[in-house]
Amino acid sequence: MNILVCVKQVPDTTEIKINPETNTLMREGVPSIVNTFDAFALEAAARIKDKDPDTKIVVASMGPEQAKNALKECLAIAADKAYLVSDRVFGGSDTLATSYILSNAVGKLEELEGKFDAIFCGKQAIDGDTAQVGPELAEHLGLPQVTYALEAEVADGKLKVLKEGQDGNMVIGVQMPCVVTFTKPAFDPRYPTIKRKMAANRAEIPTLTSAEFPDIDATRIGLKGSPTHVKKTFVPQKKKGGIKIKEETNEESACKLAALLSDAHVI
Amino acid sequence: MEFKLNETQESIQNLARDFAEKVLRPRIDDIEEVGHFPTDIYQQMADTGLLGIAFDEKYGGIGAGYDSFVLAFEELSKVSPSAATALLITLLPLEAINLFGSEEQKQAYIGPSIEGKLRGSMAFTEPSTGSDPKQLTTTARLDGDTWVISGVKRFISNAAYAGPMLLYAKEAETGKCTAFLFDKPIEGYSTSTPWEKVGLLGSPCYDVFLDEVRVPNDDFHILGKRGDGFTILKATTAYGKLGFSAVFLGAFGGAVNAAKDYVTTKVHRDSTITKFQAIQMKFATMLSKYESCRYMVYNCAETANDHSRLEEMLGQSALVKAYVGDTAVEGCVLAMNLMGSYGVMKEYQAERFLRDALIGPHVEGQTDVQRVIAAGYYLNH
Numbered sequence: 001m002n003i004l005v006c007v008k009q010v011p012d013t014t015e016i017k018i019n020p021e022t023n024t025l026m027r028e029g030v031p032s033i034v035n036t037f038d039a040f041a042l043e044a045a046a047r048i049k050d051k052d053p054d055t056k057i058v059v060a061s062m063g064p065e066q067a068k069n070a071l072k073e074c075l076a077i078a079a080d081k082a083y084l085v086s087d088r089v090f091g092g093s094d095t096l097a098t099s100y101i102l103s104n105a106v107g108k109l110e111e112l113e114g115k116f117d118a119i120f121c122g123k124q125a126i127d128g129d130t131a132q133v134g135p136e137l138a139e140h141l142g143l144p145q146v147t148y149a150l151e152a153e154v155a156d157g158k159l160k161v162l163k164e165g166q167d168g169n170m171v172i173g174v175q176m177p178c179v180v181t182f183t184k185p186a187f188d189p190r191y192p193t194i195k196r197k198m199a200a201n202r203a204e205i206p207t208l209t210s211a212e213f214p215d216i217d218a219t220r221i222g223l224k225g226s227p228t229h230v231k232k233t234f235v236p237q238k239k240k241g242g243i244k245i246k247e248e249t250n251e252e253s254a255c256k257l258a259a260l261l262s263d264a265h266v267i
Numbered sequence: 268m269e270f271k272l273n274e275t276q277e278s279i280q281n282l283a284r285d286f287a288e289k290v291l292r293p294r295i296d297d298i299e300e301v302g303h304f305p306t307d308i309y310q311q312m313a314d315t316g317l318l319g320i321a322f323d324e325k326y327g328g329i330g331a332g333y334d335s336f337v338l339a340f341e342e343l344s345k346v347s348p349s350a351a352t353a354l355l356i357t358l359l360p361l362e363a364i365n366l367f368g369s370e371e372q373k374q375a376y377i378g379p380s381i382e383g384k385l386r387g388s389m390a391f392t393e394p395s396t397g398s399d400p401k402q403l404t405t406t407a408r409l410d411g412d413t414w415v416i417s418g419v420k421r422f423i424s425n426a427a428y429a430g431p432m433l434l435y436a437k438e439a440e441t442g443k444c445t446a447f448l449f450d451k452p453i454e455g456y457s458t459s460t461p462w463e464k465v466g467l468l469g470s471p472c473y474d475v476f477l478d479e480v481r482v483p484n485d486d487f488h489i490l491g492k493r494g495d496g497f498t499i500l501k502a503t504t505a506y507g508k509l510g511f512s513a514v515f516l517g518a519f520g521g522a523v524n525a526a527k528d529y530v531t532t533k534v535h536r537d538s539t540i541t542k543f544q545a546i547q548m549k550f551a552t553m554l555s556k557y558e559s560c561r562y563m564v565y566n567c568a569e570t571a572n573d574h575s576r577l578e579e580m581l582g583q584s585a586l587v588k589a590y591v592g593d594t595a596v597e598g599c600v601l602a603m604n605l606m607g608s609y610g611v612m613k614e615y616q617a618e619r620f621l622r623d624a625l626i627g628p629h630v631e632g633q634t635d636v637q638r639v640i641a642a643g644y645y646l647n648h
Contacts, residue, residue, distance in 0.1 A: 188289075191286060191289070191290065191311065191314075191315055192282065192315070193314065193315050193316045194278075194279055194282060194315060194316035194317070194319075194320065194329050194331070195316050195329060197278055197279075197282055198275060198278060198279075198329070198331075201274055201275075201278055
């Protein structure tokens, strides 16, 4: 089994503060992390490897040089190999251009690492929240896709995916190769070990530039190749949080309300 | 003199800090309330490699030295001193085996223990003696090719888990103190219910009853040579004192963080109480104590890395443990005072760090004994 996991380095949104004057995000000094949903995708790949130790996990990230830190984090957790996809001409790419570049990167990575049986992505990045790159990547590659996956395992030559749905979960069998995007499962991703972390610190991570993809269509990448543009970034007005209490009886609802108010030291 | 952490040290420090925040903090109530350390977290800490930081890679360790070890244990203890102590207890007999053991003993115990499969104990203290080997009443009598050990050991952590037991007993015929090594549990071995302590609630300790425990008379079941018990004890506890100093340093650090969180968010007339000089002065006083503890612990860790400096380590570790043990208590009280009435409330954490720190002056040799040991070394060097 050969799995590619696509990851993005994102600012840790729990650490981000708002500039009260400009109403914009203050990213300076904010630590960068592996996108939370991508970490779930990596964990899903790691669980497949737990059952079949011959599984190879390759991670790739498109981004600036510092995204290598996110890739090193993935190496520390479970990945066997890591590649950065980076070039100035890729800068400013929207989701369509990004997924197009990644689809070209998949071709190059398959030359280097062999054909992938599955490509795992997070369902969306926690900074952009578009949830488009994974499905678009599947379309560019002409592969079947499963979104909102919780778990995945190999069974009878297919990938058996537990998928979250609006009315309940579904188990889907999908032929490989395929693309699967992951949402939050019931378990926490594993933690890196010190040994892997130290090995990851020393790891050399190759960078794939546009020169590696001679057939790429230059009109479909970067800012110029992106049909969508961000016009404005702003912080939405904070809605007041609320809790809906609806127990079986009014008396039980009143008791729950009293307990919540008491816990909050209001009464 | 190098004060900047190297890549390995920084990496292990960050990993331990992150682990403590993500894994330990959400489970603090479990750790404090169940009366023993939750097995799943212990295994997760072992899987992460936290038990193997200072041990040689040959035995499954990381080989990153005691400098990285103290940095990691400080970070774990800033969130849960109990968690760090649960690991440290396992390490105590391993340190002895690492320093004095045969290759066979090292292979048998170090790897499996740092993988979390075995949880060893070290047993010296008895109801009638604290640190004086001459007062040991647990005896080992030779009966043919077997040692027969009888007695009672007190305040023994990990006693109820399977793993190596490093037990100091007086040989009946010679009166010498010898370090015996055997697997617990074993026939004739039993434990009391756990003692109820003021702090470190996730790391319970027991009395151990030895009723004619039979141990083969061979090289594997004796650490070092017969009669070396007190020498082994002194060296091993020196490393134990360093480990506990890192734990209580971390407890102090946890209280510092709790106090800092409080004073930087508590508002008085539209701005935080950090505007008051009384707060600033208390905070700086607390911080100066913390910084002095940190550098003493880090410096001692450098000494610990070099086994040829063992004699220095005996004196230095005693000095450090005495100072950090006492100062962490003072520092936690200062932190609580900075937080006003909130300081004594459980939700605000400082009281837990104080309760844990209160163990410091008493564990691994009481503070006054440490001062005497330290004076004994430094007056002659």
